[in-house]
Amino acid sequence: MSMSISLKKTCNVLVALFCLGTVGIAQTTQAPRHVAVHAGHLLDVKTGKLLADQTLVIEDGKIISVGATAEAKIPADAVRIDLPSATVLPGLIDAHTHLTMDPKFGYEELGISVPREALTGAKNARLTLLAGFTTVRNVGASGFSDIALRDAINAGDVPGPRMVASGPALGITGGHCDNNLLPYEYHAVGDGVADGIAGVQHKVRENIKYGADVIKICATGGVLSKGDDPQASQYTLEEMKAIVADAHRLGRKVAAHAHGAQGILWASEAGVDSIEHGSYIDDAAIAEMKKNGTYLVATLYLGDWFLENAERNHVPEFYLTKAKTVMAAARKNISHAFASGVKVAFGTDAAVYPHGLNAHEFAVMVKLGLTPLQAIQAATVNAADLLGWSGKVGSLEPGAWADMVAVDGDPVKDVTTLERVKFVMKGGDVVKNEYGK
Numbered sequence: 400m401s402m403s404i405s406l407k408k409t410c411n412v413l414v415a416l417f418c419l420g421t422v423g424i425a426q427t428t429q430a431p432r433h434v435a436v437h438a439g440h441l442l443d444v445k446t447g448k449l450l451a452d453q454t455l456v457i458e459d460g461k462i463i464s465v466g467a468t469a470e471a472k473i474p475a476d477a478v479r480i481d482l483p484s485a486t487v488l489p490g491l492i493d494a495h496t497h498l499t500m501d502p503k504f505g506y507e508e509l510g511i512s513v514p515r516e517a518l519t520g521a522k523n524a525r526l527t528l529l530a531g532f533t534t535v536r537n538v539g540a541s542g543f544s545d546i547a548l549r550d551a552i553n554a555g556d557v558p559g560p561r562m563v564a565s566g567p568a569l570g571i572t573g574g575h576c577d578n579n580l581l582p583y584e585y586h587a588v589g590d591g592v593a594d595g596i597a598g599v600q601h602k603v604r605e606n607i608k609y610g611a612d613v614i615k616i617c618a619t620g621g622v623l624s625k626g627d628d629p630q631a632s633q634y635t636l637e638e639m640k641a642i643v644a645d646a647h648r649l650g651r652k653v654a655a656h657a658h659g660a661q662g663i664l665w666a667s668e669a670g671v672d673s674i675e676h677g678s679y680i681d682d683a684a685i686a687e688m689k690k691n692g693t694y695l696v697a698t699l700y701l702g703d704w705f706l707e708n709a710e711r712n713h714v715p716e717f718y719l720t721k722a723k724t725v726m727a728a729a730r731k732n733i734s735h736a737f738a739s740g741v742k743v744a745f746g747t748d749a750a751v752y753p754h755g756l757n758a759h760e761f762a763v764m765v766k767l768g769l770t771p772l773q774a775i776q777a778a779t780v781n782a783a784d785l786l787g788w789s790g791k792v793g794s795l796e797p798g799a800w801a802d803m804v805a806v807d808g809d810p811v812k813d814v815t816t817l818e819r820v821k822f823v824m825k826g827g828d829v830v831k832n833e834y835g836k
């Protein structure tokens with residue numbers, strides 16, 4: 400630290416060209432930056448144990464030690480953060496967001512340009528981070544606006560969570576991920592539309608070319624799309640096998656939007672890594688998912704918000720009719736899937752409701768049968784596993800990024816405390832601290 404300051408001072412009296420070079424050297428030889436966080440309580444999300452009086456030591460944005468405060472070796476230069484009355488746990492992970500979108504439904508969506516989407520994303524990235532979600536998997540955006548947002552966050556240009564981003568979702572012509580609002584003469588086509596084996600292979604490769612970390616597909620119809628049936632399969636088993644083969648070979652996981660039971664079964668059989676929504680999941684689909692280790696990312700709180708606010712948000716009748724049927728069925732079927740022991744990762748579909756309310760999902764998961772600890776694990780260790788980032792996010796252990804949140808009370812007793820996150824740290828930087836120090 401001191402070295403870089405003295406170099407900067409020297410720069411003031413030297414020519415600009417030389418200084419640019421010097422600053423470059425200063426950045427690479429900077430002393431490690433240390434932070435020590437003292438937690439009154441720390442939740443071990445793997446065991447559910449609430450540990451008292453713990454200290455985490457952070458170096459250059461990563462955790463180097465965690466343990467009893469009395470035994471912590473805190474470097475002399477460490478910035479100290481004291482949270483004696485709080486419970487600290489890993490930064491939360493939302494495996495299903497659409498940061499570049501807001502609750503706008505039907506024909507209102509058509510007036511939004513790709514650059515406008517990107518700016519909406521900058522707003523929502525900040526809100527999501529402040530709500531305690533330090534990592535998201537963003538599954539579907541227009542024009543690679545999500546990739547631009549991810550890169551802007553990584554460059555430090557805008558605040559936001561770490562993003563695993565998909566680019567446009569793949570879907571069949573006329574399917575949930577196409578644009579079906581306009582008549583033929585407008586020739587409106589969703590960015591991710593691809594049909595047939597060769598078509599989907601090309602689209603997977605194109606998405607990866609333009610920066611996709613994960614591949615999102617629409618296996619069945621959806622709720623917020625015109626003229627299609629949520630229960631009907633859209634991609635064939637063969638198309639999905641081709642998508643998964645290319646994605647996995649190129650090092651990307653696959654997330655499948657699927658409501659209908661057959662589409663869930665086929666997507667799992669094809670080898671996708673997660674089923675999104677899963678509204679009509681049945682015993683055959685549950686068995687297939689358990690056999691293949693497919694995660695279920697049920698997005699449930701959106702049903703409450705959407706139906707309560709439909710009128711105010713000008714939701715068209717052709718969405719609302721589907722929503723009422725699908726959302727009621729989903730509650731029953733997802734509850735059965737939870738009880739049957741499928742692997743669960745936390746996801747919200749934020750964008751269907753305002754970003755920042757993501758943590759409201761926890762209470763619904765608990766209402767449908769998960770324990771609070773299981774719901775927290777879904778948003779930490781499980782989601783990290785689904786993203787392929789185990790050991791980096793979702794747990795507070797040496798080597799992980801220093802991403803953490805703090806709340807009042809014990810979230811294992813009252814999971815709604817996660818709706819009121821008071822402290823957020825991402826990569827060792829304090830993003831929010833309502834505890835005052």
Ligand SMILES: [Zn+2]
Nearest residue numbers: 495497539748
């Ligand atoms: Zn979605």
